[in-house]
Amino acid sequence: METTNPFAGVPAPLREAIVARGFEKLTSVQEAVLSSEGAGRNLRISSQTGSGKTLALGIRLANDLIPADDDSTVARGAEGPRVLLITPTRELAVQVAAELRWLFARIKGVAVEVVTGGSDISRERRALSKSPAVLVGTPGRLLDHMKSRRLNCSSFRQVVLDEADQMLDMGFRDELEAILEFLPKDRCSHLVSATFPAVVKRLADRFQENPLHVEGTRLGVANADIQHVAHRIRPRELNAAIINVLLHARGERVLVFVRRRVDATELAERLSANGLAAAPFSGELNQTQRTRTLNAFKNGEQDILIATDVAARGIDVPEIDTVIHADVPADVENYTHRSGRTGRAGRKGRSVLMVPAHSQGRVRRIFSSAGVEAQWQPVPSPAQIEKRYTKTFRRDLHAILADSSLVSKKQTSYAKFLLEQPEQRDPLEILAALLQMAEPKPALQGYSIAEVSEGSGHSRDSRGPRNPRxxxxxxxxxxxxxxxxxxxxxxxxxxxxxxxxxxxxxxxxxxxxxxxxxxxxxxxxxxxxxxxxxxxxxxxxxxxxxxxxxxxxxxxxxxxxxxxxxRPKPHRGKRRDSYGGRAVAAGAGSRG
The missing domain is CATH 3.30.70.330 (RRM (RNA recognition motif) domain)
Known part of the structure; x- marks a missing residue:
């Protein structure tokens, strides 16, 4: 029986790399790019965060990198780079470059270089002098190289604005406008954005001509791989609720969102003081610290990361199991970007939103606009946390029982001794004692948090226990x-x-x-x-x-x-939608 090759439309060098990487099929956005009419069209890609847009772009960009059958020349030309990708943050630039390197590894002569703020500019200049075929960079540093004439822009055949909505949110409008002046008129221009508000559409219309709109997953359509959970809480119980959710998610990789830099630092300190190793990730860290923290999170050395919205735009970690919104997102776009950090590349994920009682109506409107059917649940209780620990322990025990190679000879020998000892103890007693010793006993077992009923608001009489400090x-x-x-x-x-x-x-x-x-x-x-x-x-x-x-x-x-x-008392204003009950206008706050 003849089977259909899921990568039939992918260029051969890329197809080999994709198969070697272990992919079994393309995502919807990748299929949409392959099926789009007209190889020379400008693409305007809208799709969920984490839906494989980078790989989709790589498939499209390969047209100007793979030599023709009758052309023995390699992709790299002496005149300059052929492909330019512009990203909002250094972390995202590094991750996009890493993705493209393995994808283009089988195309002879294709080098991928990165230029970003905070990096060694002398090293970047040396790299640019070698005319890499693909260049990935952040707006400010790219503009520096263009103005100094170290970067020859006349050779660009394809240009990509990645996460355009985030770049505008971060205030890169002037830099993008200046970059457009350096780019050749005869080029393909691709724009990627998870959301398309009016300000993004205006930039897109100036950047592109006659674009083909490719929708991998339609805007407003929920990612089916993400479970959306909402916990009604009293504002004073926010820290306790976050701790309980983290304890219930033991062993998972968790990304917690806050709005401000100071909130990231403060929450990480409070969690660490309660035995939950958490690291802040915000603009307060220098570039070396940001890189080290992000790498620890990627490698699994750090399970809990507390990030501001701005800093998290550079995070592309497919294995994030749970996203926690410590404060109410500013709008539906903000919620979409946050939640999209989990449930990536076909993996299942969970988005957990802490909802102060007075913000229920606003949150429901966000869910409705995002096309999300959220599950409103009580915060995990200490009993549920203990049950989760026990369940995990027993699962691991059965995994060891299923594979005898995981048990050392030393333990097998002692097990035999216990069963053959003169006291003739009941094997059931021995087994129960060993289970009692082996089952993990965490120091922190969680907080008892009273359930908040639907429609209830905040009042002095409904206050719960103070936040754990x-x-x-x-x-x-x-x-x-x-x-x-x-x-x-x-x-x-x-x-x-x-x-x-x-x-x-x-x-x-x-x-x-x-x-x-x-x-x-x-x-x-x-x-x-x-x-x-x-x-x-x-x-x-x-x-x-x-x-x-x-x-x-x-x-x-x-x-x-x-x-x-x-500890100084936090400022308390009329709005308490942000972490810690601080008054923050929607969308306001220092850059993370």
């Missing part, structure tokens, strides 16, 4: 037995809860789930370790640390309590 000893969550330790590292020497948590996990060979409250003081800080892990942690911590030899850890003497600096 990262700087005080008061804690309302349910914990197992813990041992308190102290470390000679305080805020005066740059200690933060997240830095201490990272040090403890590395030095003590433990996971963040085994760390309880971290209390910061000026000269030293204290922290909690679960009783079950404390002995092994203490033994590991006694060993000299090669990376931080001056940091010493010891059991707390019982009366050692760091002095706590009073």
């Amino acid at each position: 990262n700087s005080g000893p008061r804690r309302k969550a349910s914990f197992g037995a813990v041992q308190t330790f102290e470390i000679n590292w305080g805020t005066a020497k740059g200690a933060t809860a997240s830095r201490i948590l990272s040090h403890l996990c590395r030095r003590g060979n433990i996971s963040s789930s085994e760390v309880g409250a971290i209390r910061l003081g000026p000269a030293f800080s204290t922290f909690e370790i679960t009783k079950a892990s404390s002995e092994g942690f203490e033994k590991a911590a006694r060993r000299p640390d090669g990376r931080d030899p001056n940091l010493n850890i010891r059991r707390s003497q019982g009366n050692s309590k760091p002095d706590y600096a009073r």
Whole structure:
């Protein structure tokens, strides 16, 4: 029986790369690009974030990179680059370039280079002197190279504006207008945008002539791979609700959205203080820190990332399992971009929105405009969190039982000894005891949060418990037995809860789930370790640390309590749609 090749229309060198990469079929936007009429048409692509638009563009751009059958010349020409892709952020530029490199790897002579702000401009100039076939860059740095005449624009045959709506949101209108003046008139111009408000359409009409509109997934049509969940909460319970959702999502890669830079830092600190290793990702980080943080998130070293909307535009990680909206999105476009960070490349994902009681009507309008059928659910309870841990533990146990190679000879030998011991213990008792020891016992078990009924609003009588803080000893969550330790590292020497948590996990060979409250003081800080892990942690911590030899850890003497600096009260305005209940106008805030 003859089967249809799903990549039949893809050029041969690209087809080989796609198959080698493990793809089984094209996404709807990729099929739409292949089936579009007229090879020389300008494409105006609208599709969901994470729908494979970069690969779709690569298929289209290959027309000017693959030599003709009767032409032995390679794609790279001495006159300059042939393809230009403009992206809003450095992170996105790097990721787009990486995607195109493997896609074009089998085309002889095609080099892909990146030029972005914050990078070594001398290295970029050397790369440009070699006339790479494909150039990816951010607007500001591209314009710098164009003005200095280091970049020959006359050779460009195809130009792409990627995530055009985001570039305009970030204030790159002037740079884009200036870049257009340098580009040759005889070119193909492609524009990609998840949303097409009026301001984007105006730019598109100036940038393109007679475009063919390609819709991979129609605007307003929900991504079927994303489960949308909404939790009604009281504003004072926001942090507790986020902690419960994260505990319930243990082992998943989670991206949490906030509106402002300060919110990213503050939330990461609070989560880390509660034993959840979280890293902020915003414009407050320098480029080296941003790259290191993003790579840790991609590689699975960091499971929780707290990002501003602006900074997250450079994040393209297919394996994000859950997106949490810590504050209400500014509009439907904002919600679409945030949620689109999960459920990518055919994977399932979950978008979780924290909805203050007074914002229910606004959120419902956002869902309706986005074409989303959300599930309104209570915040996961401590009992549900415990059940999830147990379920995960039992799943892992059955996986080991199904593969005997995962069990060491040492453990097999001791199991035999237990079964053959003179006391003749019941095998059921032995097995139950081992299960009791092996099942994980997280220090933080979650907060009890009363369910908020539909249509209820915020009032003084409906207030829940205060937000869990990262700087005080008061804690309302349910914990197992813990041992308190102290470390000679305080805020005066740059200690933060997240830095201490990272040090403890590395030095003590433990996971963040085994760390309880971290209390910061000026000269030293204290922290909690679960009783079950404390002995092994203490033994590991006694060993000299090669990376931080001056940091010493010891059991707390019982009366050692760091002095706590009073935390300034946040500004409270009329609107409380942003994280922490701060007054923020829709769409406002500093660049992340």
